[in-house]
Amino acid sequence: MAVYTEISDEDLDAFLEQYPVGRALSCKGIAEGVENSNYLVQTETGPLILTLYEKRVNPDDLPFFLGLMEHLADRGLPCPLPVHGHDGRALRTLAGRPAAMVSFLAGMWPRRVTPHHCDRLGGALARLHHAGGGFAMRRRNALGLEDWRPLFDRCAGHADGVHPGLRAELDTALMDLEACWPAGLPEGVIHADLFPDNVFFLRNEISGLIDFYFACTDVLAYDIAVCLNAWCFEGRGEFNVTKARRLLAAYQAERPLSDAEMAALPPLAQGAALRFLLTRLYDWVNTPDGALVRPKDPMEYLHKLRFHRGVKDPGAYGLA
Numbered sequence: 250m251a252v253y254t255e256i257s258d259e260d261l262d263a264f265l266e267q268y269p270v271g272r273a274l275s276c277k278g279i280a281e282g283v284e285n286s287n288y289l290v291q292t293e294t295g296p297l298i299l300t301l302y303e304k305r306v307n308p309d310d311l312p313f314f315l316g317l318m319e320h321l322a323d324r325g326l327p328c329p330l331p332v333h334g335h336d337g338r339a340l341r342t343l344a345g346r347p348a349a350m351v352s353f354l355a356g357m358w359p360r361r362v363t364p365h366h367c368d369r370l371g372g373a374l375a376r377l378h379h380a381g382g383g384f385a386m387r388r389r390n391a392l393g394l395e396d397w398r399p400l401f402d403r404c405a406g407h408a409d410g411v412h413p414g415l416r417a418e419l420d421t422a423l424m425d426l427e428a429c430w431p432a433g434l435p436e437g438v439i440h441a442d443l444f445p446d447n448v449f450f451l452r453n454e455i456s457g458l459i460d461f462y463f464a465c466t467d468v469l470a471y472d473i474a475v476c477l478n479a480w481c482f483e484g485r486g487e488f489n490v491t492k493a494r495r496l497l498a499a500y501q502a503e504r505p506l507s508d509a510e511m512a513a514l515p516p517l518a519q520g521a522a523l524r525f526l527l528t529r530l531y532d533w534v535n536t537p538d539g540a541l542v543r544p545k546d547p548m549e550y551l552h553k554l555r556f557h558r559g560v561k562d563p564g565a566y567g568l569a
């Protein structure tokens with residue numbers, strides 16, 4: 250479960266007094282998620298999500314994340330809207346952590362992803378990229394190409410213990426990407442972690458996009474590459490080209506890809522697989538036994554990385 254920081258009733262009451270939301274009627278820790286502490290707070294004016302930002306979030310980035318959610322919500326994207334206090338501020342401190350409240354979004358994330366979900370995702374992702382266009386703030390991707398080598402170095406010594414030969418395989422994959430990483434592609438605001446558990450559906454339509462805490466300014470097509478990894482593989486590791494085709498077609502109906510973006514999909518997809526493999530590997534080897542939050546399986550992403558390294562042509566992703 251992801252409640253790293255507990256809050257007392259007194260602290261919560263004092264916190265809520267600073268917002269025009271009335272008093273708390275209940276407050277429950279949310280088990281899902283691995284990064285931050287999240288609470289569902291029922292207030293006299295309705296439900297809100299209270300987040301206490303934990304280790305991987307740099308407090309200096311919070312104005313970007315909160316400003317971005319506000320910018321996107323203002324442009325009609327169904328994403329959480331930060332709640333401002335009586336003093337106008339959305340961000341303050343609770344139980345020693347930076348904390349903010351955002352609007353509660355109804356819906357459930359898809360436990361079994363279908364091609365229909367991928368279709369809706371593709372459209373929403375393109376709309377997110379368009380809507381992010383006018384956002385004035387910038388944030389470098391803290392988990393981009395240049396950050397993978399230092400992250401790898403921090404866990405390389407444990408890699409072969411997770412899987413024999415993993416260290417050499419990751420080193421080679423990283424060197425290949427460092428040599429051929431695409432340059433000059435269109436950039437803008439990307440979500441950078443748009444996994445199924447960050448997309449809510451209600452009656453088969455998207456009702457919410459959440460968790461903007463990796464969002465940054467980077468190559469737009471890299472966001473598609475993240476989604477191809479997170480949405481288009483089956484449980485046993487096979488790539489589902491029908492899902493990818495639906496995702497890409499729906500994306501392109503709203504934002505057509507250039508030839509350069511299409512050609513770049515294989516290395517971008519390798520990079521996205523490597524990014525999640527490395528953060529998962531890092532967590533895998535640094536999480537003590539018996540910790541409350543179970544780390545996610547890095548091997549899932551090794552299989553995905555291998556698949557993308559075998560792709561010679563973006564047609565493999567269902568592009569015509």
Ligand SMILES: Nc1ncnc2c1ncn2[C@@H]1O[C@H](COP(=O)(O)OP(=O)(O)OP(=O)(O)O)[C@@H](O)[C@H]1O
Pocket residue numbers: 251279281282283284285286287298329351352353354355446447459460461462
């Ligand atoms: N605005 C929201 N409306 C409704 N539920 C929300 C909202 N934000 C978060 N949640 C709930 O909290 C859970 C965890 O949120 P979130 O994904 O942001 O956490 P996290 O710790 O950053 O997780 P991770 O990065 O591992 O996905 C979600 O799965 C959802 O159940």
Ligand SMILES: N[C@@H](CCO)C(=O)O
Pocket residue numbers: 283284442444525528529545
């Ligand atoms: N979506 C990430 C975890 C949160 O960043 C993963 O599945 O590894």
